[in-house]
Amino acid sequence: MDTAKHLKKPEAMIFDMDGTLFQTETLLLPAYHKLFSTLRAEGLFEGVTPPEERMLNSLGMLLSDIWMRVMPEASDAARARADELLLELEIEGLQHGSHQLYPQVKETLEALHDQGVRLFVASNGLEDYVRGVAAAHELVPLFEGLYSAGEYNTLSKVHLVELLLEKHRVSSAWMVGDRSSDVEAGKENGQTVIGCAYAGFGREDELKGSDVIINDFTELLRLYKDAQ
Numbered sequence: 001m002d003t004a005k006h007l008k009k010p011e012a013m014i015f016d017m018d019g020t021l022f023q024t025e026t027l028l029l030p031a032y033h034k035l036f037s038t039l040r041a042e043g044l045f046e047g048v049t050p051p052e053e054r055m056l057n058s059l060g061m062l063l064s065d066i067w068m069r070v071m072p073e074a075s076d077a078a079r080a081r082a083d084e085l086l087l088e089l090e091i092e093g094l095q096h097g098s099h100q101l102y103p104q105v106k107e108t109l110e111a112l113h114d115q116g117v118r119l120f121v122a123s124n125g126l127e128d129y130v131r132g133v134a135a136a137h138e139l140v141p142l143f144e145g146l147y148s149a150g151e152y153n154t155l156s157k158v159h160l161v162e163l164l165l166e167k168h169r170v171s172s173a174w175m176v177g178d179r180s181s182d183v184e185a186g187k188e189n190g191q192t193v194i195g196c197a198y199a200g201f202g203r204e205d206e207l208k209g210s211d212v213i214i215n216d217f218t219e220l221l222r223l224y225k226d227a228q
Contacts (some may be wrong), residue, residue: 001188004032006097006191006228007174007192007211007212007223007226007227007228008172008227008228009098009224009227009228010117010121010172010173010174010191010192010224010227010228011117011118011171011172011173012117012118012120012144012170012172012173012174012175013112013117013118013119013162013173013174013176013220014120014121014122014161014174014175014186014191015119015120015121015122015163015176015177016060016121016122016123016174016176016177016178016179016196017121017123017125017133017134017180018059018123018125018178019059019144019177019178019179019196019199020102020156020176020177020178020182020196020199020217021101021102021105021109021133021139021203021217022100022101022102022133022137023099023100023101023102023182024056024059024175024199025052025056025096026098026099026100027090027093027094027133028046028055028056028059028090029052029101030089030093030097031086031089031090031092031093032049032055032086032087033049034089035082035085035086035089036050037049037050038085039078039081039082039085042080042081044074044075044077044078045071045074045078050070050071054070055070055203057201058070058110059179059201060124060177060178060179060180060181060182060201061124061181062124062155063083063086063124063125063126063150063226064079064083064147067079067082067083067131071191073205076091081102087126087128087129090129091128091132092136094132094136094186095134095136099133099136101137102198102199102217103217103218104216104218105217106138107218108139108217108218108220108221109139110142110222111143111221112220112221112224113142115202115224117189117224118144118146118168118170119142119144120143120144120145120146120164120168120170120173121134121143121145121146121147122147122157122160122161122164122169122175122185123147123148123149124148124157124160124181125147125148125149125150126148126149127148127150127151128150129148129150130146130148130151131146131148134146144162144168145167145168147160147161147164148160155171155182156181156185157181157182157184157185158185158188158189160185161175161185161186161189161191162188162189163222165189165191168195169209172192173186173191174186174191174192174193174218175189175191175192175193175194175195176193176194176196176199177193177194177195177196178187178193178195178197178199178201178206178207179197179201179206180206180207180208182195183207183208183209183210184209187209190227192211193209193210193211193212194210194211194212194214194220194223195207195210195212195213195214196213196214196217197213197215198216198217199214
């Protein structure tokens with residue numbers, strides 16, 4: 001954990017969902033393979049399923065941008081159907097499948113909540129997905145707000161976080177996430193960024209610009225305790 005920078009104790013923490021709180025691949029990859037089997041069966045896609053890494057490395061992007069990267073040669077109809085199928089299959093997986101948070105996420109969030117930290121989620125995902133993950137893991141009572149690009153129709157996480165800060169009158173927050181979009185969202189809104197390096201998705205410089213980088217979610221408790 002990088003503790004070189006002196007941190008100010010925040011009134012709130014804003015968390016990305018995928019790759020930060022939730023081990024996305026535990027739900028996503030089974031759905032991903034079913035999705036392409038369905039697209040092939042419906043005549044909307046030909047050939048082998050694109051590599052899993054292409055999907056995993058796109059996490060944190062808006063869904064429309066993800067499909068452009070994952071299947072750039074596909075038709076608009078195929079990408080629109082992929083949107084529908086992914087949500088359908090992930091909701092099904094949340095209800096009946098096996099999926100996991102990162103270690104000690106719930107316990108850490110509970111400890112922060114008990115200390116009076118206001119907790120939020122800001123995700124580029126779809127509304128039903130973000131709320132579904134939080135509900136499946138009994139996190140909803142801990143959060144003051146669950147913000148998703150799908151619900152607010154935002155074109156960037158910068159705008160999503162801006163809306164959150166304004167609506168809840170938050171003046172100081174830590175943006176906690178694993179992607180460059182999280183770093184950008186925090187910095188463009190004048191907030192501290194805690195980069196999460198444990199998911200292993202994205203480029204080597206994904207978290208460049210973070211104030212602190214953590215390798216375990218529980219490190220947030222120490223950071224908060226030591227902040228002034």
